[in-house]
Amino acid sequence: MLNKERLREKLLCLLYTQRQNALDAADTAHDLATHEQSVAETQYDTVGLEAAYLAHGQSQRVADFDLTINRLKALPLQDFNQDDEIKLGAIVSLSGGMTCWFLPVCGGYKLEEDKIVVITPQSPLGQMLDGAEIEEILQDGREITDIC
Template sequence: MHNKEQLRTELLEILSTQRQNALDAADTAHDLATHEQSVAETQYDTVGLEAAYLAHGQSQRVAEFDMTINRLKALPLIDFNEEDEIKLGAIVTLSDGMTCWFLPVCGGYKLANDCVVVITPRSPLGQMLDGAEIEEVLQDGREITSIA
């Protein structure tokens, strides 16, 4: 089975890299927006304005990454057993071999060499898994084979 602390570390590294990319993009767009050559010469010259919008959007992405990273760091890593219902933090294996880590954030990320997929309660699979139990057959026909 997969070590949750290692998975969290891997996910935090991915998020940190993406955060840094967004921060770099925001800095670049800000520099472009404030560069002397970006000053509008006519009412139709919008290079500076467009760069300012881009810088703002990238800054919002950085803030979203910060919130996600903090939420992931604060998530208690609970060990589940076969008598437990599936809740946030559970690693679940399905009868088709798919292994999912049920988290409140980061849906769609693949970890552990693409062996574990992060799903959230908002996803269709997450909605089926929330509160389900081992050996339960889901609406899509797959059975829950293990929980950790």
């Protein structure tokens, strides 16, 4: 049985690291945009303007990470049994050895040495899994073998 709270902490750790990287990049771009050497000398000199756009984009990434982190923290983690339909929070095993964690955010992240892939309802696989049941054959031919 997988410990979902421990998995969530690992995923949060990845998100916090990426958030910090985006914050550092935003700070660096902001410093460049406001540096005295970035003042435009001609109409074609756009170093400061480009740095300002980059700083804004990185700041938006930080805000996106904050939203994702808060949504992940607020997600109630429940255990599922063999009779349950697949819904958000379920960890699903598929034939062929793939294990997915069905979450509303963080699609594409891999946990447990790449053994568990986070998928979202917006992904093609997530759309197939949403509401499915154990032993159901998905449109791509894989069978749901386990849920927890």
